[in-house]
Amino acid sequence: MHYRILAINPGSTSTKISIYDNETPVFIKSITHKTEEINKYKEINEQYGMRKSLILKELQDNNIDINSINAIVARGGLLPPVKSGAYLINEDMIDRLKNRPVIEHVSNLAAIIAYEIGKLVNIESYIYDSVSVDEFTDISRISGLKGMDRVCVGHTLNCRATAIKYSNSINKEYKDLNLIVAHLGGGITIQLHEKGRIVDIVADDEGPFSSNRTGRLPLKKVIRECFSGKYSQKDINNIIRGKGGVYSYLNTTDTREVEKMIESGNLDAKLVYEALAYQISKGIGELSTVVNGNVDAIILTGGVAYSKVITNMINKRVNFIGRVEIIPGENELEALTFGVLRVLKNEEKAHIYKELVTNI
Numbered sequence: 001m002h003y004r005i006l007a008i009n010p011g012s013t014s015t016k017i018s019i020y021d022n023e024t025p026v027f028i029k030s031i032t033h034k035t036e037e038i039n040k041y042k043e044i045n046e047q048y049g050m051r052k053s054l055i056l057k058e059l060q061d062n063n064i065d066i067n068s069i070n071a072i073v074a075r076g077g078l079l080p081p082v083k084s085g086a087y088l089i090n091e092d093m094i095d096r097l098k099n100r101p102v103i104e105h106v107s108n109l110a111a112i113i114a115y116e117i118g119k120l121v122n123i124e125s126y127i128y129d130s131v132s133v134d135e136f137t138d139i140s141r142i143s144g145l146k147g148m149d150r151v152c153v154g155h156t157l158n159c160r161a162t163a164i165k166y167s168n169s170i171n172k173e174y175k176d177l178n179l180i181v182a183h184l185g186g187g188i189t190i191q192l193h194e195k196g197r198i199v200d201i202v203a204d205d206e207g208p209f210s211s212n213r214t215g216r217l218p219l220k221k222v223i224r225e226c227f228s229g230k231y232s233q234k235d236i237n238n239i240i241r242g243k244g245g246v247y248s249y250l251n252t253t254d255t256r257e258v259e260k261m262i263e264s265g266n267l268d269a270k271l272v273y274e275a276l277a278y279q280i281s282k283g284i285g286e287l288s289t290v291v292n293g294n295v296d297a298i299i300l301t302g303g304v305a306y307s308k309v310i311t312n313m314i315n316k317r318v319n320f321i322g323r324v325e326i327i328p329g330e331n332e333l334e335a336l337t338f339g340v341l342r343v344l345k346n347e348e349k350a351h352i353y354k355e356l357v358t359n360i
């Protein structure tokens with residue numbers, strides 16, 4: 001059977017799209033959005049029309065007839081907790097993403113755009129391995145305060161696809177392995193996949209800092225700053241996810257720049273980079289206890305995993321736990337497409353999204 005699939009992955013500064021004919025990519029494009037254009041919109045959701053028009057124009061300019069597409073797949077946004085795998089996009093999901101997303105995040109736009117394009121040509125649209133995939137156990141959900149459960153929000157799309165890719169590469173079934181997967185991108189999250197289920201994670205506010213996010217901070221000091229009168233809630237959020245981490249120490253979010261600083265003898269940069277590796281390693285160590293140390297492999301992925309300097313530092317600290325595999329970069333368009341292909345080929349079933357949880 002032949003399927004043509006459009007995948008949509010919006011980021012803060014770009015919208016990535018691809019067309020695959022079954023497993024073969026036939027068109028891949030990253031549409032860049034100028035900061036001035038993005039800044040025109042007060043809320044992220046207002047960018048929907050602009051991004052949808054650019055996608056349609058891009059397809060038209062490249063002679064791709066939208067009527068030739070059989071299904072659309074989008075990066076899943078900030079829904080209340082959902083299962084791993086595919087969900088058919090429906091009105092309930094669109095209502096939640098447009099009106100009550102759990103967090104404002106650019107990934108919320110993906111399903112909205114996919115659904116609208118799907119309606120134009122009367123085809124189904126899906127999300128796959130949403131950022132809010134939550135397979136926590138009862139024990140991992142406990143936070144330390146009744147009424148404030150931990151929730152799982154992370155880079156599940158890349159982590160799960162990379163974990164499956166690694167399992168296939170060693171001729172083992174993903175569901176038979178215990179894997180710790182660290183997504184080292186602009187944001188960092190670390191996941192424990194126990195026999196194919198993501199039972200616990202270190203979220204981007206629970207562990208290591210990243211290029212522009214603070215990670216876990218000393219709580220008492222955060223409370224003092226929040227009530228100092230100096231900041232609005234938006235300011236605080238912008239610091240935590242945007243102006244924190246490497247950026248706050250070294251004024252750059254590009255870890256390649258940090259390496260150049262280190263090479264030129266900058267001792268502050270050296271210390272911050274070592275601290276980054278140290279904190280990532282601590283997160284990996286923390287998750288290894290969830291399976292009593294029975295870890296088949298630790299996988300380092302995402303853009304920062306291209307850096308030999310950082311992966312060597314992490315390797316030294318964590319290889320006593322299990323073998324360290326480096327699978328750099330992220331291939332989210334492929335992960336989305338292959339996921340929905342499994343649905344179209346009846347190898348997986350798509351879940352139906354229902355608004356059950358109302359207090360998140």
Ligand SMILES: Nc1ncnc2c1ncn2[C@@H]1O[C@H](COP(=O)(O)OP(=O)(O)O)[C@@H](O)[C@H]1O
Nearest residue numbers: 185186187211253254255256302303304306307
């Ligand atoms: N070769 C490299 N060496 C070190 N860092 C890199 C390299 N390539 C990309 N990065 C870093 O990876 C981060 C972006 O990772 P990526 O997975 O593309 O991000 P995102 O999660 O935002 O999609 C940036 O901080 C960038 O500086």
Ligand SMILES: CCCC(=O)OP(=O)(O)O
Nearest residue numbers: 105131153154155186187
């Ligand atoms: C919201 C969790 C996933 C995430 O942080 O994605 P980005 O790193 O792409 O912002």
